[in-house]
Amino acid sequence: MNTILIYDGTFDGFLTCVFVSFDQKLKDVNIVREQFFQDTFFAKKETVITQKAKADRVWVGLKKKIKPMELSRLYYAFLSESITVENTLFKAIQYIFKSDVNVASNFANTHILEISKLSKSVGREKHRMEAFVRFKLTKDNIYFANIEPDFNVLPLISKHFKNRYADQKWMIYDLKRNYGIYYNLEKVDIVTLEFDAKYNPTHTSKDIFCEQELEFQQLWKDYFKSTNIVSRKNLKLHKQHVPKRYWKYLSEKQPN
Amino acid sequence: MSFDRIKEKLNILADAAKYDVSCSSSGSNRTNKNKGLGDASSSGICHTYTEDGRCVSLLKILLTNHCIFDCAYCVTRKSNDIKRAAFKVQEVVDLTINFYRRNYIEGLFLSSGIFKNADYTMERLVAVAKKLRLEENFNGYIHLKSIPGASDELMREAGLYADRLSVNIEIPTEKGLKLLAPDKNRADFLKPMKKVKNEIIQYKAEKKIIKSTPKYAPAGQSTQMIVGASGENDMEIMYTSNYFYKNFNLKRVYYSGYVPISYDNRLPQIGSPVPMLRENRLYQTDWLLRFYGFNIEEILNENHKSLDLDIDPKLGWALRNLHEFPIDINKADKRMLARIPGLGMKSVYKILNARRYRNLNWEHLKAIGVALNRAKYFIICASNEYEKRDLTAEKIKGLILQNSKSKYTSTLSNQLNLFG
């Protein structure tokens, strides 16, 4: 009979499900995030509690079989949050463990191919966010940015920002997934915020942000305008590089 | 700092700096030190793009647009009736830091008009970089313009704080320079370039012996030439470029289609189109020389002084050298594979790798991503099907242009999208 494993949506949770499936020799498994679970009569249900130790055993097992780059492809694909990603990953992991040689880059396998596609999209989004985050300085001296990335890339960009902005406090907040990462000059923590009902993420309110904040945004906007060469104008190319859906939080794209 | 004043200066001095096309922030190995600000080791991020589609990675400004010289092609020239402004050293430092902290930029690209004299100007550029490094503990990217004629001592110091240094040759020929920039001479450009080149070599050698040797211009030197301002031909441009690559170990030469900014009758008039297609062809040629193993004489010579605008330079070379073809995909060495139209270096490596396991046919080549609509006239592979007609160069060109209309007429990017 089909078994549905319900988990909390974390990567460790997912790996715990993989462990459980192998451990109990489950045949037809369907791994589902809590939030997407819909009850059905025709399957056995089991809620899996995330256990770091079990997750680690799966991860270490994978580490022994495949290259670091292939390993990170699995993680990247997971962060795509594609609705069927758990099952694709599960089948790929089964396939990897079953084979004697390393098959993690055998793109003739549909699951491996799918994972490579997903991870590419997530990788692109990661780079975009490293480029498009726009910090605004708050009154409490925290450089704050909102983002709404297509995929869950906060875990991937944390290191980049930590290396770069080692001497300032900063927070990048994913409004779509309602959590953020906060660097307090020591380490990066995961945080959730309660926003005031009046909070408008595209607005730079004087109540929250420092005096000079709007001035710097204005200078940046002006710079953006002055550096353009009108006689070379090519808006099509421009939009290809900076797709419209990202404009919302780009300071240079705010109306005057 | 007074916001309105800064705003006005920024508008003037960013506008004057925008004709420098280089915005690269890659190639440095400077990492974050002592928990300071910034990291240039992973630089190269485009934080946004201008409406003309160019990468914005650095805060690119002039320190001042006052200038004692009168180079005809330059908006900043002395005789031009424009608003002038000058930043104070501290103002540039503050702008850079505040932009950087907000994740707008990867760093600073600071150039300048020449006020008083070369050293006086260079001294101030160096002062900005020095302040950023020593007082602000800034590890982001810094590109400084080397001012022609600046002293060796200043250039040595500049390299200690900057990631990249550049002198723009601007005009590819000596006669063009005489005509358009009578105050300037070649020797003045070459002097700081030579100094920086020698310092880079020396620091690298010392680094091998003493680990703690400081970095010196880790992202190297570059230069820029204006295309289409002084009636020069492509051969003159590329031979000059080649000379600079060879003699000064340059990292990059940039080609910038001249944007008309003056009614001076020595120059193309305002309203004439920017030669963007020509600019793109020069970049393609540059790549053929640097990455595809071509010699400059093969592409441009006394019989062939200009690049074709309707086809890329590699295809042009192939059509003039049909006796070298067809090439057997399964046997040819890397050098020859790289010469096949429609094959980028990536495809070349994929072919070399894949053919160890099996002989490749058309299907394989397609899967690898070879542009067969161009390549098919020049190759044979593991298949009985290949171009058997004895086609002339003209005929092949016609067929290719017919079948790839969109590629050649589609929007051109000056960020290279090359042979694919």
Ligand code: SF4
């Ligand atoms: S010296 Fe430089 S800034 Fe001055 S006019 Fe010539 S090109 Fe322009």
